[in-house]
Amino acid sequence: MSSKIDQALDVFNQLCTEVDITSKSFQIALASICFNPVFWNVVARLEYNTHFLTKLSGGPKNGCYLLAFTIFSLGIFRDYLYERALKEQVTSDLLTGPIFTYAGYFFFALGNIFVLSSMWALGVTGTYLGDYFGILMDHRVTGFPFNVLDNPMYVGSTLCFLGTALYFGKPAGLFATLFVHLLYSVALKFEEPFTAEIYAKKAREEKKKAT
Numbered sequence: 001m002s003s004k005i006d007q008a009l010d011v012f013n014q015l016c017t018e019v020d021i022t023s024k025s026f027q028i029a030l031a032s033i034c035f036n037p038v039f040w041n042v043v044a045r046l047e048y049n050t051h052f053l054t055k056l057s058g059g060p061k062n063g064c065y066l067l068a069f070t071i072f073s074l075g076i077f078r079d080y081l082y083e084r085a086l087k088e089q090v091t092s093d094l095l096t097g098p099i100f101t102y103a104g105y106f107f108f109a110l111g112n113i114f115v116l117s118s119m120w121a122l123g124v125t126g127t128y129l130g131d132y133f134g135i136l137m138d139h140r141v142t143g144f145p146f147n148v149l150d151n152p153m154y155v156g157s158t159l160c161f162l163g164t165a166l167y168f169g170k171p172a173g174l175f176a177t178l179f180v181h182l183l184y185s186v187a188l189k190f191e192e193p194f195t196a197e198i199y200a201k202k203a204r205e206e207k208k209k210a211t
Contacts, residue, residue, distance in 0.1 A: 015171040029085035060133035068128035095169035104167025114156030
C-alpha cells in the first residue's frame with residue numbers, strides 16, 4: 001500500500017515540475033479564468049441593486065441578453081487564451097497515449113453535454129442571471145441534467161478544461177482545471193445564497209399579496 005502511495009506521489013511531483021507557472025501566456029489564461037466569474041457576479045449584483053443594464057438597454061430582457069452576450073464572448077476568449085497557453089507548456093510523457101486522448105474526448109464531450117443541456121433547460125435568461133434582472137422562473141428545473149448534478153454548468157465547464165488538458169497531455173492543463181474547480185466552488189458560495197434570497201423575497205411578496 002505504501003509503495004503505491006509513493007508511486008502516486010512521485011507521479012504527482014513529476015507532473016508539478018512540468019508546469020511552467022512563470023509563463024506569461026499561462027498567467028494571462030489563469031487571470032482570464034479568474035476574471036470571468038468575478039465579472040458576472042459583480043455586474044449582476046450591480047444590476048440587481050441599480051438596474052443600470054435595464055436602464056441602459058431599455059428593459060430587463062434586453063439587459064439580460066446584453067449580459068449574456070458579454071459573458072458568452074468572454075468565455076470564448078478565455079478558452080482561446082487557455083488553449084494558446086497550453087500549446088506553450090510541456091507535454092508530459094505521463095499523459096501521452098491513446099488512453100489519455102480518448103479520455104480527453106470523453107470528458108470534453110461529457111462537459112459539453114452538461115453545459116448545453118443546462119442552457120436548453122434554463123433558456124437564455126435562466127442561464128445568464130435573469131434572476132438578477134427580475135426575470136424569475138416559475139418553477140425549479142428538475143429535469144436532466146439538474147436531476148444528476150446541482151450545478152451542471154459549472155461541472156460541465158470544469159470537465160471541458162480537464163478534457164482539453166488530457167487531450168493535449170499537458171500537466172499545466174490539470175493545474176488550470178483544479179484552479180477552475182476551486183474558483184467555481186468559491187463563486188457558488190456567493191451565488192447560491194443570493195439567488196435563493198431573490199426567490200425567497202418573491203415568495204414573501206406573493207404571500208403578502210395573497211393575504
